[in-house]
Amino acid sequence: MSHIHIPDGVLPFWLWAAGWAIALVMVGVAGRVAGRSEARRKVPLVGVVAALMIVSMSSEIVPIAYHVNLSVIGGILLGPALAVIAAFIVEAVLAMLGHGGVTVLGLNTMVIGAEMVLGWALFHAILKVIKPTRAGIGAGIATFLTLAVTTTLVVGIVWIGGGGEAAERETGALDPSTLRFENPFEEGLFEFGLFGDGHGDEDEDAEGERYLSVGRFALVVYTLGPVGWLLEALVTAGIIGYVARVRPRMVFEGALAEEMARIPGDETGGH
Amino acid sequence: MHIGRIDESATLGDSWLHQVSPISKLLAFALVLAAVVLSWNVLVIASITLVLTAVAVSARLKGRLAFSLSAYPALFALIFAFSAATSVLGGAVIVLKAVTAALGAVIVILTTPYPYVFAPLQRVVPGIVGDALLMTYRSLFLLIEKFGNLLTAARLRAGLHAGHPVRSARATTRALGGLLLYSFDLSQRSYDIMRMRGYEGRLRVTLPRSAAPLIDAALVGGALLLAATSLLWRVGWRDLNPYSWIVLAVAALGLAAAAASTWPARGRTS
Numbered sequence: 001m002s003h004i005h006i007p008d009g010v011l012p013f014w015l016w017a018a019g020w021a022i023a024l025v026m027v028g029v030a031g032r033v034a035g036r037s038e039a040r041r042k043v044p045l046v047g048v049v050a051a052l053m054i055v056s057m058s059s060e061i062v063p064i065a066y067h068v069n070l071s072v073i074g075g076i077l078l079g080p081a082l083a084v085i086a087a088f089i090v091e092a093v094l095a096m097l098g099h100g101g102v103t104v105l106g107l108n109t110m111v112i113g114a115e116m117v118l119g120w121a122l123f124h125a126i127l128k129v130i131k132p133t134r135a136g137i138g139a140g141i142a143t144f145l146t147l148a149v150t151t152t153l154v155v156g157i158v159w160i161g162g163g164g165e166a167a168e169r170e171t172g173a174l175d176p177s178t179l180r181f182e183n184p185f186e187e188g189l190f191e192f193g194l195f196g197d198g199h200g201d202e203d204e205d206a207e208g209e210r211y212l213s214v215g216r217f218a219l220v221v222y223t224l225g226p227v228g229w230l231l232e233a234l235v236t237a238g239i240i241g242y243v244a245r246v247r248p249r250m251v252f253e254g255a256l257a258e259e260m261a262r263i264p265g266d267e268t269g270g271h
Numbered sequence: 272m273h274i275g276r277i278d279e280s281a282t283l284g285d286s287w288l289h290q291v292s293p294i295s296k297l298l299a300f301a302l303v304l305a306a307v308v309l310s311w312n313v314l315v316i317a318s319i320t321l322v323l324t325a326v327a328v329s330a331r332l333k334g335r336l337a338f339s340l341s342a343y344p345a346l347f348a349l350i351f352a353f354s355a356a357t358s359v360l361g362g363a364v365i366v367l368k369a370v371t372a373a374l375g376a377v378i379v380i381l382t383t384p385y386p387y388v389f390a391p392l393q394r395v396v397p398g399i400v401g402d403a404l405l406m407t408y409r410s411l412f413l414l415i416e417k418f419g420n421l422l423t424a425a426r427l428r429a430g431l432h433a434g435h436p437v438r439s440a441r442a443t444t445r446a447l448g449g450l451l452l453y454s455f456d457l458s459q460r461s462y463d464i465m466r467m468r469g470y471e472g473r474l475r476v477t478l479p480r481s482a483a484p485l486i487d488a489a490l491v492g493g494a495l496l497l498a499a500t501s502l503l504w505r506v507g508w509r510d511l512n513p514y515s516w517i518v519l520a521v522a523a524l525g526l527a528a529a530a531a532s533t534w535p536a537r538g539r540t541s
Contacts, residue, residue, distance in 0.1 A: 007348050007369030009308035024396075031397025040470060043399055044461035047406025048414070048454040054407070055414050056447065073451070088396075089404050093411075096380050096388055097277070098340045098373035102304055158355065213357050220354035238444035243451060255455055 008101040011161035019106030023088060026113060030084035038256065045255055046082050049074045050089040057094065071112055072119030072143040072236050077255040083116035084109075107157055111150055119146040127252070135251055136241020140233040147229040151221055159214045274411050276336055280381045288330035288378070288490075292481035293387035295491055296379050302494035303375045306501035313364050314515035315504050319497055320371045321522035323378060325529035332381050341374040390476040402474045410457060417453050421446035 034042055056070045075083045091108040094100045100108055122142035130138050244251040288296070303319065310316050327337050348369035352362035380388060385408045393401030425442040481487045500518060504511050 006351055007344065007365055008304060008372040009310075009368045010351075010365055013308070027396055027400055031400045035397060035399045040466070041462055043402045044406050044410075044458040044465065045455075046399070046403035047461070048410045048458040050403065050407040051410035051414050052451065052454050054411060055418055055450075068447075070447070077451075085400050085403060088400065089407050092389070092392065092404065093407060096376050098343055098377045098380075100344070101369070101372060102376065103308060213355050217351070217355040220350070224350075234440070235444055235447065238441070239448045239451060242445060242448035247452065247455075250455065255458075 006101060006104055006158070008103045011104060011107070011157070015157070015161045016103045016107060019104065019108075019110060021106065023106035023109035023113075026084050026109070027088045030081045033081040034085060042082060042256065046078065046086050046089065049078055049082075049255070050086045050093070053086065053090045054093055057090070057099070068232060068235050069112075069115070070236070070239075071115045072123070072139065072146055072232075073239055075116030075118075075120035076123050076139065076240065077250065078116070078120075079254050079256075080117045080120060083120060084113045087113035087116055111153055111157075114153060115146055115150045118149060119143060122146055132244070132248070132252065135244040136237040136239075139240035140237030143236040144229050144233040147225070147232060151225045151229075155214070155218045155221060158217050273336055273340065274415055276333065277340075277380060278385065278412075280333060280336065281384045284330075284332075284382060286330035286332070286382065287483070287486055288326065288332075288382040290482040291382075291487050291490055293383050293390065293478055295481060295487040296383055297388070297391060299490045299494035300375050300379050302491070302498040304372055306494075306498040307368050307372045307375070309498070309505050310501040311364055312504050312508065312512065312515055313360060313367060314519045315501055316364060316367045316371055318518040318522035319501070320367065320374065321519070321526045322493075322497060323371065323374045325522070325526040327374070327378055328526065328533055329529040330378070330382060331533055332378065337374070337377050337381060340377045341370055344369040344373045386476045387478055390478050393474075393476060398473050405474050405476070406461065409461075410454070413457060414450060414454055418446065418450050421449055 053070050053074050056068045071087075074086055078086055088109045091100060091105050091112060095102045095105050095108075119142050122145055123139055126138040126142055127135065240251055249257050303323065306319055307316060310319075327334070345366055348366045349362075352365040356362035356365055386405055389401075389404050393404060396404075422443070425446055428442075504515065504518070
């Protein structure tokens with residue numbers, strides 16, 4: 001569930017603004033940590049990993065609206081600090097290509113950043129109990145577990161944004177006479193048609209109703225999600241297994257270690 | 272991914288929208304986005320869609336490219352709307368919001384070279400983030416081309432075949448694995464080139480000034496009008512909802528005018 005495919009203007013303002021604020025702090029801290037050493041070397045590395053993720057995300061499997069993300073692979077190769085930066089870049093570029101919402105960019109960065117960091121942590125935890133030759137399987141398991149967790153995170157975000165008083169207030173219209181926010185769905189727009197005058201029968205039951213059906217959203221996500229998690233896990237297992245065979249340092253120590261180990265000028269070598 | 276065609280449109284286009292400064296376009300986009308975010312009135316949002324379409328038509332953007340990119344999020348929005356919206360109209364608004372916001376972003380990216388789009392963001396994030404943001408775009412071109420070549424090679428060797436999904440999946444995964452290794456070699460080459468060219472930890476992007484300040488002002492003013500209309504309808508929805516069709520009609524007229532103004536040129540080129 002690499003990012004929230006929720007359009008701009010659906011989640012309440014306070015939620016996506018908080019997402020932006022948290023993401024900028026995360027990126028700021030990650031930038032400072034990453035910039036302490038070998039910063040110049042890391043720039044193209046983050047750029048290519050972000051580009052790789054965008055390429056993989058650009059083709060979706062239509063029936064289940066899923067696309068491969070390579071986010072766990074990105075996390076394994078970059079490590080936590082650079083992963084957060086790559087997550088932000090991926091989401092910023094996708095947002096401007098019309099792929100994701102601009103307002104939810106912060107929340108998306110949090111989700112995909114969590115996916116990359118958690119994937120990295122789980123992969124290294126699993127490596128402690130399995131043989132290095134089974135790195136592909138370890139990466140697959142880490143991916144499946146990570147996607148299950150981040151999907152739950154997405155459902156949690158929709159639950160926070162889709163219900164409760166705050167969401168009602170944010171999605172409603174400000175009544176200038178009382179300076180109270182009211183829900184435009186109650187009258188006028190939804191209950192009485194597009195051109196209604198909004199003064200028809202009051203629907204008391206509509207009061208306090210959620211404007212997003214979080215239960216149904218969770219049902220759909222948890223029904224379609226596992227198919228996607230499995231696909232992503234298989235792809236990740238295949239790629240990490242392959243790379244672990246031809247360039248093991250890249251998988252076990254990170255891409256930067258692999259680059260540092262290279263003989264200067266031998267940019268095509270290594271395998 | 273139509274990255275090559277997007278870049279071609281952004282850098283080689285010469286429409287009135289290409290003349291507008293990147294800052295003005297981003298400001299106008301922010302205002303349009305605010306209008307989309309504010310409104311839950313399907314007719315107001317449809318009006319914004321029509322206005323953006325009029326802008327795209329008048330700037331003679333490649334229609335198929337612009338609308339295919341804008342329609343892409345509709346697929347995911349449909350899934351979300353189906354799963355989360357509590358009414359049909361609510362679902363329609365969710366999908367329309369996705370398409371409209373995406374159309375705004377796509378118009379900006381089709382008329383503004385990538386470095387200029389992200390230059391303002393580059394100034395507020397740490398150097399490594401801003402520079403990597405710029406490097407990503409360059410890498411995208413190379414990786415897309417390489418991935419296409421790898422898939423073609425796999426197809427020619429009968430590795431990709433509809434009748435053999437397991438074999439196809441294995442070939443695609445190997446192609447992605449190969450792409451991953453290639454991307455790290457690419458990263459190393461990029462670093463070497465950057466170091467040779469004297470890169471010291473900050474790529475500077477200087478934003479160009481506007482070639483037509485009056486058009487800049489008109490664009491931002493128009494976007495401000497959209498945001499104000501959206502806000503007005505949200506605040507005064509109780510009285511204004513019955514008149515929502517007026518906004519849609521005005522936007523439709525604008526689109527017709529834009530189409531008519533470009534008609535002679537289209538006729539000449541066809």
